[in-house]
Amino acid sequence: MIKIGFIAAHNSIEKVKKLKTLFQDQCEITFIPYQEIKEIKDLYEQNHLFYDGILLGGKLTMYFLQQEFTELPTQTFYLEITEGDFYKNLFAIQHQQKDLSFSRVYIDFLHEYPDSMGLQDVLGEDELPYSFECEYTEGIYERTFQRHLSLWRQGKIDLSITRFSNIVSRLNEAGIPNMFIFPSEASVLEQVQQFINELQISNLQDNQWAIGIITIENLKDQSDLDFKQVLLHKALLEFNKNTNSLSVIQKQHANFEIITSNAELKNLTNDFTNCSVIQYLNETLPFRVNIGWGIRTTLCQTKKAAQTAIKKAESNEIPCAYVIIDNEDVIGPLGSDSCLHYSNKIDPEIEQLSKTLEISNLYIQKIMAVISKMQTNELTADDLAYHLGHTLRQSNRILNKLEEKGAAKTLYRKQEKLRGRPKKVYKIDFRNYRQNKNH
Template sequence: MIKLGVITAHHSIFEIKQIEPLIQDQCELTFIPYRLIGEIQELYERNHLFYDGILFSGALGYNILQQKFTEFTTPTYFLDIPEGDFYKRLFSISNSNKNLNFARVCMDLISEENNYMGLKGVLKEEEFPFCLQLEYTTALYERAFQQHLSLWNQGKIDLVITRISNIVNLLNQAGIPNIFIFPSKESMLEQVKHIINELQISNLLENQGAIGVVTIKGQENMSDLELKQIMLHKALLEFNEKENVLSVIQRKHASFEIITSQSDLKTLTNDFTTCSVLQYLNETLPFHVNIGWGIGTTFYQAKMSAQTANNQAKSMDLPCAYVITANEEVIGPLGDDTCLHFTNKVDPQLQKLSETLSVSILQIKKIMALISKLKTNELTAEDLAYQLGLTLRQANRILNKLEDKGAAKISYRKQEKLRGRPKKIYKIDFTEVSIS
C-alpha cells in the first residue's frame, strides 16, 4: 500500500477526496492542510519522511519548496491542470455566460511559464484576459488578491478565474464574482494513478537485492586465516546487532557474504559515498578487510557484481570498498578522495581502443572517469598513480603506451623545485587514436 501525504489548502481537500474511493485499494491519502504559505516548508519537513511520496494540490506549494531545496529526498509531486480540463471549463463558463468578454476576465493561473495554457493561439490580443505577475513568496495570497481587487475597483474586470483556493473567501467578501478552477476528477485520478505506479516501481527498485562480499586483506598468505575469519564473523554479527540492516551473514570458503536491500545499502553507504561496515570492521579488528557490494535485479547478478567489486577493492593498496549498481556503474573506493564512477559495461569501440593501446579496458575507463572527475585531461604520472591506486612505475608505463599510440602528448613540463627532474604533464585525448 502506497502512502501519500497530501499538503493542500483547506479549500482543496473536498476536491481531492472525490478520488479517494477509487484508489483506496492501492493508496492511502493523508491530508496535511495549511492556511498560510509560510506553513508549507515546516509541514513538509515535519512529515515527508513518513510517506512514500508527497503530493501538493497545486504548483504553488511545490514551487515554494523548490526555492528552499535543491532536490527532494522524498518523491514530491503536484496536481496540474491539463489544457483539456482548462478548455472544458472555459467552454462551460462561456456557455453559462453568453455575454462574457474574456478581455474583462482576470486569470491567475495563466502565465508565460505555462505558455498561457495555449490561449495566445486562440484569442486575439484585444480579446486576451488579464493575467497576474506573481512571485512564489509568503505574500502571494495578499498580492494576488490586491491585484484582482485593483482591477475590479478600476472597472476593468467582471470575473476572476482563480487557481488559488485560499483567496476565494477574500474575493467573495469583496463582492468580486469568481470561479475556482481545479483539475477534473478524471485528470486527478489519472495523475495520482501515475504517481502510484511510479512509487511502486521505485519501491521495487529500492527492495532489489544487494550483496556484499567481505574478504580479509592479504588472506592468501595467512597461516591464521581460520582464527581471523572467526573474529570477522563475530564483528559482522556485532555490527548487525547495532544497525539491524543485514538480513543474512554467511561464511563462504574464503569470504563472508552479507545480504541486504538496495535501500539499506544506500543508508549503509550514505548514497554510495562511504561504507559504514568497512569503517566499523577496520576500526574493530586487528587486521583489515575489503568489501565489494553488488546490486542486481536478481540475486545472481548482485552476487556476481559483488564479487567483481571485491576483486576491484583487493587490487588497491589500502583496504577499501567498491559498489557495482544494477546498471553496472562501478563506484569506489568509497569514502576516499580518489573515488571514481565508471561503467562496467564493455563497449565494442572501447574493446578496439584497448587492443590498439595495449592498455586494459578497466584502466581506460578509470582514466576517462578521472578526466571527468578532475575536469581536465592534463595529468601527471603522479596524478594517475595516486588516483588509480598504481605505483609510479605502472602509471608511467601506461602514459608511455598512450603517448606511443597518439592518445597522449606532453603538453609541458612542470619544475616544482630548482633541482631534480621536471614533471611531465600529459594531455590525454583518446579521440586522436586511429582504431582499425
C-alpha cells in the same frame, strides 16, 4: 502497500476525497490539509518519513518546498493543470459569457507558463488576459487577492480565474465574479496513477537484494583465520545491533557474507560515497578487511556482482570497499579521494577505441571516469596513477601510448618545485580521435 501523504489546501482536498476509495487497492492515501503557506514546511518535515511519496495539491506548494529544501528527501509530486483542463474551462467560460473579452480577465497562475499556456499563439497581444509575476513566499494569498481586488475596483476586469482555493471565499465576499480552476477528475486520476507507478518502480529498486562479501587481509594460517573470523563475526553483530541494517550475517569459508537491501545499502554508503561498515570494522578490529558489494535483480546475479567487487577491492593497495550496481556500474574505492564511477558494460564505440589504441576497454573507461571526476582532460601521470592505483611507470606507459596514437598530446610541463624534473601534462581527447579516425 504504498503509502502516500497528500498535502494541499483544505479546499483542494475536498475536490479529491474520492481518491481514497478509487485507489484503495493500490495505495493508502492520507490527506494532510493546510490553511496558510507557512504551515507547509512543518507539515512536510513532520510527515514525509511516514510515506513512500508525498503528493502536493499544486505547483505553488512545490515551489514553496523547493525554496525551503535543497533536495526533497522523499519522492514528491504535484497535481498539474494540463492544457486540456485549462482550455476546457476557457471554453466553458466563453460558452456561458459570449461577450467576454479575455483582455478583461485576470488569471493568477498564467505567469508560471513561459507561453501563457499557448494563449500567445491564439490571441493577439491586446487580447491576452492579465498576468503578473508572483513571489512564492508567505503572504502570497493576501498579495494575490489584493491584485484581483485592485483590478476589479479599477474596472479593468470582468472575471478572475484563480488556482488558489484559499482565496475563493474572499473573492466571493468582495463580489468579484470568479472561477477556481483545479485539474479535472480524469486528469487527477491519470496523474495520481502515474505517481503510484513511479513509486512502485522505486520500491522494487529499493527492495532489491544487496550482498556484501568481506575478506580479511594478510592471513597467516588456519588458526589465524579462525581467530580473526571470531572477532569479525562479533564486530558485525555489534554493528548490526547499532544499525539494524543487515538481514543476514553468515560465514562462507574464508570470508563473511552479509545481506541487506538496496535502500539500506544506500544509507550505509551515503549513496555510494563511503562505507560505514568498513569504517566501523577497520576502526574496531586489530586487522584490516575488504568489502565488495553487489546489487542486481536476482540473488545469483547479486552474489556474482559482489564477487567481482571484492576482487577489485582486494586489488587495491589499501583495504577498501567497492560496489557494483545493477546497470554494471563500478564505484570505488568508497570513501577515498581516488573513488571512481565507471561502467563494466561493453560499449561498441569504446571497444573499437580499445582496438585502435591497443589499450584495454577497462583502462579507457577508467581514464574517462578520471576526466569526468577531475572535470578536465588535462592529466599528469601522477593524476592517473593516483586514481587508478597504478605505479607512475604504468601510467606513463599508458599516456605515452595515447600520445603515439594521437589520442593525447603534451601541452606543457608543469614545474611544481624549483628543483626536480618537470612533469608532463597530457591533454586527452578521445572524441576528436574517434572523429579523425572515422574521416
